[in-house]
Every structure is written in structure tokens, then in C-alpha cells.
Amino acid sequence: MTRLALLGSPGDAALSPALHRAAYTAMGLPWTYHAIECRPQDLPRLLGSLDGSWRGFSLTMPLSGPLSRSWTRRRKRSRGSARRTPSS
Numbered sequence: 001m002t003r004l005a006l007l008g009s010p011g012d013a014a015l016s017p018a019l020h021r022a023a024y025t026a027m028g029l030p031w032t033y034h035a036i037e038c039r040p041q042d043l044p045r046l047l048g049s050l051d052g053s054w055r056g057f058s059l060t061m062p063l064s065g066p067l068s069r070s071w072t073r074r075r076k077r078s079r080g081s082a083r084r085t086p087s088s
Helices: 016-026 040-049 061-083
Strands: 002-008 031-037 054-059
Touching: 002 016, 002 061, 016 031, 040 061, 054 061
Parallel strands: 002 031, 002 054
Antiparallel strands: none
């Protein structure tokens, strides 16, 4: 089963889960969409605990900033290591 979710806090009042579930049903997709309460400081632990059935996430505004900054740092590190060549 494919699982997707809205991550953030507050997430319980969000309309996204109901809208996504209705769209998946209308398209005949066997997907689920959840609202998962998550504060920015809890995000690394949460992401580390998920299995391969999770395919995508939407974020509330409080999470989008920290996650964006983290993603940018990781991309810069990976690009930097790809450019390095072993010294002879």
C-alpha cells in the first residue's frame, strides 16, 4: 500500500488529508493520506522511523523552513564531495 501524509503542527485541522483521500478514491488509487503531528525538532526521528511504504509528504509551514534548510545543506555537501577528486 502507498502511504502519504501531511507532516506538521498543527495538522489536525488541515483539509489536506480529506482532499487527498477523496482524490485518490476518485482516481481508483489504493493510496492512503494521513495527518501526522510533528514538531520541527521531531522531524529527523519521525523520518528515520518510516518504512518503504511511505512515498511522499506535504508540510505545514513550521516544518517547511527547517526541512528546506536541511535539504539545501545536504545537497551542497553531496555536490562538494562529488567534485572532490582523490589526490595522487
